[in-house]
């Protein structure tokens with residue numbers, strides 16, 4: 001497993017939510033406002049949303065408020081600890097919760113009421129490296145993911161795009177741009193080594209990393225999807241984002257150390273400087289693709 005901790009996901013959640021591209025999200029809202037009456041769906045028919053690599057459910061917490069009043073989410077991750085954390089975090093986040101089956105097992109359904117929205121949540125432990133075909137065979141109105149697609153391989157993206165039939169809204173796919181301030185002499189070499197680490201196997205074969213979003217755009221465009229892209233960078237500033245910047249730099253330095261591409265003294269100097277960084281920008285893209 002790639003081993004994302006719930007602490008790390010919690011630390012980044014507010015930066016993730018701030019970074020999402022508002023104009024593209026508006027296009028998603030508008031699509032469902034226009035499309036559902038066209039399909040003769042009543043207001044009470046839940047929108048069926050599947051979230052790939054859900055972590056602790058941050059994507060649901062960001063999107064639920066802008067989607068229709070009745071929603072049915074399937075949250076998918078291969079890490080049972082994260083699915084448990086998702087269940088607990090969503091239970092606290094909701095205004096009111098009922099679980100039809102008692103107990104805290106991740107496979108029991110959660111029914112949440114949040115700001116007037118009726119949200120049913122199912123949790124599924126699935127290794128998406130192996131089982132994406134089965135997931136995409138389900139009836140889905142919207143497939144979504146956050147901070148997920150840079151982990152997968154080009155071959156996996158091809159298989160995924162071949163099987164995709166539903167609209168896709170994927171946010172916060174890393175594009176490789178990092179700008180730290182103040183600048184440090186080792187910034188570029190650390191970033192190059194970080195990208196080399198990113199290209200290693202994260203369970204799906206050698207990762208697409210920063211190339212992922214362009215691969216999805218190309219693959220879906222040739223399959224006749226209407227694909228829209230918009231930038232969603234993290235814009236982090238001290239002091240409010242200091243803890244996130246420090247955790248980010250620490251994680252990057254640990255990954256870079258594994259590549260043996262940077263002298264230890266340079267990496268140590270870079271990390272010390274980054275503990276005191278004033279700001280940083282991390283590039284991401286959001287993508288909304290609708291089948292014709």
Ligand SMILES: C[S@@+](CC[C@H](N)C(=O)[O-])C[C@H]1O[C@@H](n2cnc3c(N)ncnc32)[C@H](O)[C@@H]1O
Nearest residue numbers: 004053054055058077078079127128129146147
């Ligand atoms: C960067 S985290 C993003 C989590 C969440 N979407 C968010 O925005 O907070 C990537 C997620 O993908 C999940 N993941 C990685 N490889 C996976 C696989 N093969 N099958 C299912 N989930 C996977 C991880 O467990 C993790 O929760």
